[in-house]
Structures are given as structure tokens and as C-alpha cells.
Amino acid sequence: MSVITDAAEVSKAASGAEGHEKSQLLAHTTVPLPTAPPAPQIFCHKERRRLIRNLNFNAKIWMQYATVYCLRGINIGELAARPKSSERDRKDAQEIMAAMADWEADACSAKFCDQQGTPILAYFARRAKSNACVFPKAQDKQAPLYRPSPLAPSKAGAFGPFLSQLGRSERDISTAEEAGIEVQYDGIPSEILEKALWATQALHHSLHPHKVERDGRHDQSDFLMQYQKGPDATPQVVVQDFVLDNTVYVLSNDRIASERCGVSHLVHCWPEQGQKRAAAFHPSRDMIRTATSHQAVEWYFQHTVELAIALDAMFKVSFPDDYEVYEKAFKAGRWVQADPGPWLGRAIVWKLQVLPHRDGLDAGPTAIFNLGRYEGGEAYFTDLKLKFKYGPGDVIIFLSGDLYHGIGEWKPLQGLDSNNITPGRVGNVFFSPAKSVEFLKDREQGWFKSTMGGQLPKRL
Numbered sequence: 001m002s003v004i005t006d007a008a009e010v011s012k013a014a015s016g017a018e019g020h021e022k023s024q025l026l027a028h029t030t031v032p033l034p035t036a037p038p039a040p041q042i043f044c045h046k047e048r049r050r051l052i053r054n055l056n057f058n059a060k061i062w063m064q065y066a067t068v069y070c071l072r073g074i075n076i077g078e079l080a081a082r083p084k085s086s087e088r089d090r091k092d093a094q095e096i097m098a099a100m101a102d103w104e105a106d107a108c109s110a111k112f113c114d115q116q117g118t119p120i121l122a123y124f125a126r127r128a129k130s131n132a133c134v135f136p137k138a139q140d141k142q143a144p145l146y147r148p149s150p151l152a153p154s155k156a157g158a159f160g161p162f163l164s165q166l167g168r169s170e171r172d173i174s175t176a177e178e179a180g181i182e183v184q185y186d187g188i189p190s191e192i193l194e195k196a197l198w199a200t201q202a203l204h205h206s207l208h209p210h211k212v213e214r215d216g217r218h219d220q221s222d223f224l225m226q227y228q229k230g231p232d233a234t235p236q237v238v239v240q241d242f243v244l245d246n247t248v249y250v251l252s253n254d255r256i257a258s259e260r261c262g263v264s265h266l267v268h269c270w271p272e273q274g275q276k277r278a279a280a281f282h283p284s285r286d287m288i289r290t291a292t293s294h295q296a297v298e299w300y301f302q303h304t305v306e307l308a309i310a311l312d313a314m315f316k317v318s319f320p321d322d323y324e325v326y327e328k329a330f331k332a333g334r335w336v337q338a339d340p341g342p343w344l345g346r347a348i349v350w351k352l353q354v355l356p357h358r359d360g361l362d363a364g365p366t367a368i369f370n371l372g373r374y375e376g377g378e379a380y381f382t383d384l385k386l387k388f389k390y391g392p393g394d395v396i397i398f399l400s401g402d403l404y405h406g407i408g409e410w411k412p413l414q415g416l417d418s419n420n421i422t423p424g425r426v427g428n429v430f431f432s433p434a435k436s437v438e439f440l441k442d443r444e445q446g447w448f449k450s451t452m453g454g455q456l457p458k459r460l
């Protein structure tokens, strides 16, 4: 029998496994429970208020100082009006993404508007404090144009000891720091990010990542993530593998280990899919998959409150009108009380590659960010010809139902960290389904829970 260890071949074979072989390989590739959680913090009401105040202040600084750009030739109304499931558009997006693979990525905070001045994308990353091209107030003047091109972030030839007109690449930021310019980080603070990664891995130890067959965002053969063990790994006596068609596929040995990939949807109020009658609304299946995973979900929401507060502050300043609508819908539709909102749902993309797509169900601004240890993984917006560095903690809030977006190929770094956190990229999408926002419009706070989604009276 031949023995295969190649990551892509093992993953592809695993995606087709059935019965006993599948059970075995899933058992061998379970997400491990992390050890030694981050130091506990006292998070009383006073601390919580202080955190909210600080994060709101940071977001306001971003609003005041991050450059606002206008994208000539972009009309968000026209882009939104395209049919959503066009195979042709998706193929075009894939081709544009491939053509942009060598482009330098933009690594600086900014806000982008279409040519009518409608905000369409907010990027929270790094920002040189004395950046000469900072646009003081978008309301006072017309935003400068951003002309996408392979070297747009650095504007070839204009790169000097200080930042050029579009000195926005990672090397520009490094140069600025070396020149003594203070660099501000507008993304998720590192201590919140560390805690979020720990909590998300702990959640997926119980809520096993799984794939949905009709998911066009992720390649179906992308079923397992393989990573190299670090030099300090404990020698493994037993090789773990599975057998298909007289071939042995290795999951784990002295050098490599494998982990399950998938997507979890944690949505408070989710419309039933594929029903001819008017949709009923329930918490999504992953909220209540098993008794154990249900406990893990509740625990996860409790331990990612700071993360939600950070994203809430960014949403509030970048899309204030949508924020009000979302917040009201969230208060009416919340199922797990520990979640402070304002998005009704979270999709967690556990260690998968992400193909270009538009999100079919999302209402308006969606926040995306990622956790983990990996290289690559830039964010592409093919309609806008924008490419962002998009490292762990960077946040992008944008109209995910209207704009094609995809993630460049990423590779996990080597080994586990000291807390048993496995490497790889964990994508996070905070969103609200359009149907749910419409359904919850004009409902009072707590309505969804107190009426069983409108199916039973609130009081007897």
C-alpha cells in the first residue's frame, strides 16, 4: 500500500471518507483544549464601563485621523444590484484576485467611499501619527482619490524617509517607526485578541468544526489543516492515519499533525431555510447542536464580551446609521444574554481557505477579523481592486452582501504555542441576516425570547 503525507492529498481524501474511517479520522483530528488560560481579569461593572469608554475613544480617534478615500468609478448601488449567485461574476472575481496576487498590500487604517461619497468599507489597522497625508475631516473637503494599482500603497518613486502620498504599505509603516514616528494601532488590542483566540479554540474543542456541502465560499476538499510540529514536540510513537482505496493517508506522525476545518454559525435569530411558507425564526443549529456544545457556546459568548465591545465601538463610528438599526434588531432578537451585540450572528471560519464571494444573507455592514498564527491571508476586494494586509486583529467593516471579497492563500506557522494553541487562521464574521433585521424591526427589547420567536404569547 502506498503511504501519503501530502497535506492537499490527505485533506481531499478525508473529505470523501465515510463510515468508520470518517469517525476515526475525525476523532484523530479534534481541536485540542488549550491549557493555561490568559490571566483572569476582574471584569466588574466599573471595569466594563471603563473598557467601553476607552474603546469608544480609540474608535473616535480612528474616525478623526484615518484617511478617507474616494474610489472613482465605483457606485455601490450598481454593485449591489447585481444578481448574487452569478457564476460568471464569481469567476471574474477569482481571475481578478489571481491578477492581484503580486500587488503590494495596503497596511494602513482608512475609510473608503464610492464616487457619490457613500461609505462602503472601513479598515482598522496601523496608522502613523504624523502621516502627512492624513485627511483632516472628510466633511470639510472632498476625499482624495485612491487609484488602485500594483504599487498603490507605496506609489513607486515617491517613497522616502517619510511617508509618500500613498505611503501605506507595511514597509512604509516600518520606515516611519524607524524614523521615530509614533505608530498607532486601531485594530483589536492584543490582550483582547489573545483571550478571544483561547476562547474560540476552547469552543471548537466541543463544537467540532464541520463543513456544509452547499457552501461556495470554501473548497470542499479543504477538510483538514496540516501543520508542522515544532522542534520541541513530544515524539509520537503511534502514527495516526486512515485507509482509502488501498492507500494509507497519514494524519499525524513525528513531524506533522492535522486538525479538522469548518464553519460554525452562532446566530441568535436565524430564518429557517428552504421553507415555502413564511419563514420561522430560531437560534441557528450550531447554538444548540448538543448539550455539551450548547454549554460551550454560552461560555464562549461570556468570554468574548471584550471582543464584542471593541467591534461595537468600531461599528458605531464607521456606519452610524446602520448601527442604530442593527442595535435595535439585536436587542429584540438576542438569544444568549451574555452577547452584548449589536450583530445578530457570528460565523467562525476555523482554519479554512476562503474563495471570493458575496454573502447571500447579510443585511448591511459586516465586521471581519482573524485570529491565529499564519502567514499570507491578505484580504482582496476585487470590485474595488483593493488588497489589505489584514493581519490578526485588523478589522474590516464593509458591505459584505454587495462586494466580492476573498482571502489570499495562507499557511499555518510551525508548532503549538505554550498554551496548546494550534497554528492556522481563524476567520471571524460578525453579521446580521437581512431577513432577521426586517423581522425584528419595530419589536421591543427581549421580544424574540419572550414570545418563542413570535409563536407564543408574551404573557398568559
Ligand SMILES: [Fe+2]
Residues within 6 Å of the ligand: 357, 358, 359, 400, 405, 429
Ligand atoms: Fe463573506
